[in-house]
Amino acid sequence: MTWQRETFKKIKQIPREEHVLPGTALCAGCGGLEALRLAAKVLGDDVIYVNAAGCFTMLAAYPFTPFKGSWLYTTMGSAPAGAQGVRDALDVLIAKGRLPERENLKVVVLGGDGSTYDMALSSTSGAITRNLDFYYFCYDNEAYGNTGAQLSSATPYGARTTTSPCSLQHPSGTMQEKKDIFEIWRAHKPPYIATVAPRYPLDLEEKFSRAAQFTGPKLFLALAACPTGWLYDPGETPEVAKLAVETGLWPLKEAVNGAVTHTYIPRRRPVEEYLKLQGRFRHLFEPTRQDEVIRHIQARVDSYWQGIS
Amino acid sequence: MIAIRFHGRGGQGAKTASRILGTAAFLEGFVAQDSPIYGAERRGAPVAAFTRIDKKPIRERGLVARPHLVMIGDASLVQDPAARVLDGIDERTVVFVNSPLTAEQFQAQTSLPGRVTTLDLTETALQQFGKRSAISALLGAVAGRLVGLQEESIREAIARELADLGLAVSAIARNQAVGVACYAAVPMVSVTAGPPQPFPPAALQVPTYESPTRGTARISAAGNSMLRETGGWRTFRPVLVPDKCNGCWLCFAYCPDGVISMTKEDRPVIDYAHCKGCQICVHECPTEALVAEREKEGGVAWKAK
Numbered sequence A: 001m002t003w004q005r006e007t008f009k010k011i012k013q014i015p016r017e018e019h020v021l022p023g024t025a026l027c028a029g030c031g032g033l034e035a036l037r038l039a040a041k042v043l044g045d046d047v048i049y050v051n052a053a054g055c056f057t058m059l060a061a062y063p064f065t066p067f068k069g070s071w072l073y074t075t076m077g078s079a080p081a082g083a084q085g086v087r088d089a090l091d092v093l094i095a096k097g098r099l100p101e102r103e104n105l106k107v108v109v110l111g112g113d114g115s116t117y118d119m120a121l122s123s124t125s126g127a128i129t130r131n132l133d134f135y136y137f138c139y140d141n142e143a144y145g146n147t148g149a150q151l152s153s154a155t156p157y158g159a160r161t162t163t164s165p166c167s168l169q170h171p172s173g174t175m176q177e178k179k180d181i182f183e184i185w186r187a188h189k190p191p192y193i194a195t196v197a198p199r200y201p202l203d204l205e206e207k208f209s210r211a212a213q214f215t216g217p218k219l220f221l222a223l224a225a226c227p228t229g230w231l232y233d234p235g236e237t238p239e240v241a242k243l244a245v246e247t248g249l250w251p252l253k254e255a256v257n258g259a260v261t262h263t264y265i266p267r268r269r270p271v272e273e274y275l276k277l278q279g280r281f282r283h284l285f286e287p288t289r290q291d292e293v294i295r296h297i298q299a300r301v302d303s304y305w306q307g308i309s
Numbered sequence B: 001m002i003a004i005r006f007h008g009r010g011g012q013g014a015k016t017a018s019r020i021l022g023t024a025a026f027l028e029g030f031v032a033q034d035s036p037i038y039g040a041e042r043r044g045a046p047v048a049a050f051t052r053i054d055k056k057p058i059r060e061r062g063l064v065a066r067p068h069l070v071m072i073g074d075a076s077l078v079q080d081p082a083a084r085v086l087d088g089i090d091e092r093t094v095v096f097v098n099s100p101l102t103a104e105q106f107q108a109q110t111s112l113p114g115r116v117t118t119l120d121l122t123e124t125a126l127q128q129f130g131k132r133s134a135i136s137a138l139l140g141a142v143a144g145r146l147v148g149l150q151e152e153s154i155r156e157a158i159a160r161e162l163a164d165l166g167l168a169v170s171a172i173a174r175n176q177a178v179g180v181a182c183y184a185a186v187p188m189v190s191v192t193a194g195p196p197q198p199f200p201p202a203a204l205q206v207p208t209y210e211s212p213t214r215g216t217a218r219i220s221a222a223g224n225s226m227l228r229e230t231g232g233w234r235t236f237r238p239v240l241v242p243d244k245c246n247g248c249w250l251c252f253a254y255c256p257d258g259v260i261s262m263t264k265e266d267r268p269v270i271d272y273a274h275c276k277g278c279q280i281c282v283h284e285c286p287t288e289a290l291v292a293e294r295e296k297e298g299g300v301a302w303k304a305k
Helices: A031-043 A079-095 A113-119 A121-129 A181-186 A201-211 A234-246 A271-276 A279-284 A291-305 B014-027 B075-079 B103-110 B121-129 B136-147 B151-164 B169-185 B250-254 B280-284
Strands: A047-052 A070-074 A106-112 A134-140 A192-196 A217-223 A253-256 A259-262 B002-009 B031-036 B046-054 B069-072 B094-098 B115-119 B236-240 B260-262 B268-270 B290-294 B300-302
Touching (some): A031 A106, A031 A217, A031 A234, A047 A079, A079 A121, A113 A121, A113 A134, A121 A181, A181 A192, A234 A271, A271 A279, A271 A291, B002 B014, B002 B136, B014 B031, B014 B046, B014 B136, B014 B151, B069 B075, B075 B094, B094 B136, B121 B136, B121 B169, B136 B151, B136 B169, B236 B268, B280 B290
Parallel strands (some): A047 A070, A047 A106, B069 B094, B094 B115
Antiparallel strands (some): B002 B046, B031 B046
16 A cells, blocks of 8 residues: 555645744755754744754754754764653653643754764664653764865765765775664664655655654654755755755664654665765766665665565 | 964965964975964854964964954954954965955955955866865965965975865866965055064963852853854855745755744745855755855855756
């Protein structure tokens, strides 16, 4: 059965009201901000964001905040632990009657891929195991972007970062495969996990509104196309995000209590179209074309989609 | 010693320009030092980079407080006090501005204290590359000319630095050609070297302990980021051609900063005080109702494919 959107059917159903206000110091054309802005339209203002250090540090750079709700800042490794503290405090205060029920807040962790895939992995695992009622929003730009694009375990094979350059010994740049955090999360059996891409706004909005019915960890992996780190013109952010999905490299899916559904089946354009757009893959095409590497990336995608329809 | 300070907007290439200049000087046998100032700089935000060139070893470190040459990659930075473009400039300082105005016109407008020279690098890049792009090679080449370096070493430095950034071979060759053209075109004002002028030693302050309730930065306002305007980040502004708009909402849906709102008649309204000029809306508009206009007087300069 194909997946159907129930709430968000037309683009004009995207709420008009903004919950992440302009004036942040994030890069022009930031794909992560694009995704967060859309997510916040569903989450609303009664939210406390617990932000792991990363690019999103620039959201509420002192003394300005783009949120009407609250924002708390933690180290890269401890945002889910911070979320636990906030959730517990809210629960205790409400139970004791010191805070009216209507002032309850959603707790949302914001973490980059460096935090999510690497440093905060253990504290996320702990939070899911404790069945903490929270949202996890990972903006995945596949590198440590805030410090100038260093290798993270989300960096895909073949990409060039400042710490995995293309060299004689390692012509492909990054040699590792991207860590499959979705499956690591899923192994914990949380009630809801989804991947989203801002180029598919209705899919994104639908997943956030659908997640609201679940109590417990609700985890989101958002593709954050990154003009600064991926080296393309900021105007092309939606184009890059679109090709990431259309080539099959970034599957749009959800897992409800562990059962995976692909919410969009791409026609699977050749990965080359996606790679060619970005400076971080340019060494695969120039000065000599590295067919071997491109074939390898294509083969990985093909094997992923085998049997999925 | 000659101390050069580059000012630009993130993504424009000020840092790379300072590297090109430093590398070119090094290739000619000088001692060179170059460093950008790092912080929370972002695409479009003001950034600075520093180059020092000398015949003997350079002992001075850190920011260039009293430059002999200031290279301004974006003329709007002059008006931005946070960019601190004019710090330490006196009447002997040479100031290069990337501007369509002549030096006299520019000086009449801004009454800069230094000796001003200008060239329109953005327009050159636009014509030569056919799209908006970084002007690092152009800025570096102009700086090389002003401090008196050879054309050949600039050409080689552009190749080395841009190859480091992973640019395509063809793009490097184009940058070299355009850089050399700017090298020849910039109105010459020669930079005079001066003795090193180190910073006065910084006094170290011992931090005092405060309890977290006092010692932690807290923001008690809601949604006050609106007070900070990011409109100055733009080099191009999206402009609506109302007749072509079909009211599809795509620009509103994809704007990362949420600066586009829709009227009751489904027409976009752009908040230019905060639009960072990423051009996503221009790229995504299916009816070409949004076009990019360069941030200056004049017609439409650039159109997305």
